[in-house]
Amino acid sequence: MAEELDTHAQQMLRFKDGDEASFIELVNLYKQRVFAFAFRFLGNAEDAEDAAQEVFIKIYNAKDKYAPKAKFSTWVFTIARNTCLNMLEKRGRKGLFVSLDEKTGPDEDSPGLQVADRADLQPPELLARRELAAAVKAALDSLPENQKTAVLLCRYEDLSYDAIAEVMDCSVKAVKSLLHRAKAGLADKLSGLLK
Amino acid sequence: MDCKKAREMAADDASGALDPAGKAELEAHLKGCEACRREAELLSKAWQALDKYVAPELGADFVDSLMEKIKAGQAAEQDEAFSFAGWWKVPALALASCAVYLVCIETGLMPSRQYVPEAQDAAGSISGIFSESQEPGGGSLLNLVEGADQ
Numbered sequence: 524m525a526e527e528l529d530t531h532a533q534q535m536l537r538f539k540d541g542d543e544a545s546f547i548e549l550v551n552l553y554k555q556r557v558f559a560f561a562f563r564f565l566g567n568a569e570d571a572e573d574a575a576q577e578v579f580i581k582i583y584n585a586k587d588k589y590a591p592k593a594k595f596s597t598w599v600f601t602i603a604r605n606t607c608l609n610m611l612e613k614r615g616r617k618g619l620f621v622s623l624d625e626k627t628g629p630d631e632d633s634p635g636l637q638v639a640d641r642a643d644l645q646p647p648e649l650l651a652r653r654e655l656a657a658a659v660k661a662a663l664d665s666l667p668e669n670q671k672t673a674v675l676l677c678r679y680e681d682l683s684y685d686a687i688a689e690v691m692d693c694s695v696k697a698v699k700s701l702l703h704r705a706k707a708g709l710a711d712k713l714s715g716l717l718k
Numbered sequence: 719m720d721c722k723k724a725r726e727m728a729a730d731d732a733s734g735a736l737d738p739a740g741k742a743e744l745e746a747h748l749k750g751c752e753a754c755r756r757e758a759e760l761l762s763k764a765w766q767a768l769d770k771y772v773a774p775e776l777g778a779d780f781v782d783s784l785m786e787k788i789k790a791g792q793a794a795e796q797d798e799a800f801s802f803a804g805w806w807k808v809p810a811l812a813l814a815s816c817a818v819y820l821v822c823i824e825t826g827l828m829p830s831r832q833y834v835p836e837a838q839d840a841a842g843s844i845s846g847i848f849s850e851s852q853e854p855g856g857g858s859l860l861n862l863v864e865g866a867d868q
Contacts (some may be wrong), residue, residue: 550781558780559773568774575776576784583788656770663771677733678768684735703729710757710764717763 531595539586546586550579553596556680557603563675564607566664574610578603593689600680601690604672611668655716662712670705673698719747721754728758732765 531549538545557578561571581602591598663671669691676682676690688695710717719727727744730736736744748755822828 547781547785550784554780555773555776558776562773563771571773572776572780575780576787579784580788580791652770655767656772659767659771662764663768674768678765699730702733703726706729706732706761706765707725709768710760713764713767714760717760717767 529594529596532591535582535586535589535595536591539589546583549582549595553599554579557599559679560600560603560675561607563660563663563679564604564671565610566660570610570614574603574606577606577610581606594686596680596682597686597689600676600682600686604690608668655713658713658716662709665712666705666708670701670708673701674705674709677702719743721747721751724748724751724754725757725761728754728761731758732761 531552534545534549538549554575558571558575561574561578562568565571565574578599582599663674666674672691673687676687677684682690684695684698687698691698691701724744724747727736727740728748731741731744744758748758819828
């Protein structure tokens with residue numbers, strides 16, 4: 524492979540050579556991203572945190588066999604996706620819809636579904652945002668898993684089509700098709716709120 | 719450009735994946751097509767609305783908890799290795815080998831050596847040779863004892 528190793532892959536190789544601090548650094552760099560991906564995939568924070576831990580345990584245990592064939596982030600999200608899929612199978616599909624009042628954060632005191640709100644918003648606007656956030660979650664959850672995965676990786680992780688194709692083990696053409704259908708599905712579900 | 723193609727390009731444009739040439743082509747179509755313009759707007763708004771779905775922050779103890787799990791997993795693996803192989807393995811294998819050997823001798827699967835006394839000197843010492851027993855079951859330990867008595 525002609526391309527230079529990305530810095531995170533190099534860190535992983537240092538961990539492979541025995542530098543455990545490099546592993547901790549990688550965890551700190553990726554933990555929130557992996558958790559957020561799992562959270563949006565699985566729908567609740569508790570399962571997402573378990574999934575995120577499992578991802579890093581797999582990475583830790585794979586160090587002796589690690590050989591960088593792709594970008595490190597691509598590898599991490601491949602593991603994350605497979606871990607979430609396995610978790611869905613093991614635990615069964617949980618309810619797709621979470622009420623706004625249900626605690627979905629990792630701590631008991633965490634608020635329900637979080638919204639990107641501002642302190643100066645009046646309550647009606649805040650309610651509208653919360654309603655939209657819940658509707659977005661519901662719309663995402665209604666998508667087939669492969670479309671949802673493509674959206675999560677494209678929209679929230681900003682992965683290229685090539686990287687998404689590698690994570691999902693499909694062609695770039697298939698990724699584009701999945702995203703087209705996902706976007707049409709989302710637009711259809713959210714049309715009532717977005718007009 | 720037909721509307722089907724325009725809607726596909728609008729979907730790409732919503733996520734910023736359309737190149738400048740494609741964007742120009744799309745905009746030209748949208749200027750003259752109300753339905754496609756509304757569709758493109760909706761696609762774009764739906765894509766932007768995904769921002770509203772915010773993931774919570776991970777707890778501060780995630781890394782510590784992770785490393786504890788990893789160390790616990792390593793300790794469990796070591797315990798498992800010791801409990802299986804451990805110091806029971808060697809004597810257990812030795813006993814098993816002896817048992818198999820004796821069973822083979824008793825059943826004649828393995829020929830045994832029978833002590834055949836050749837002579838007994840005046841002092842009563844017996845000297846003899848060990849010969850291969852040709853008889854089935856002739857490998858019994860009893861035969862060695864009987865042979866010694868003869």
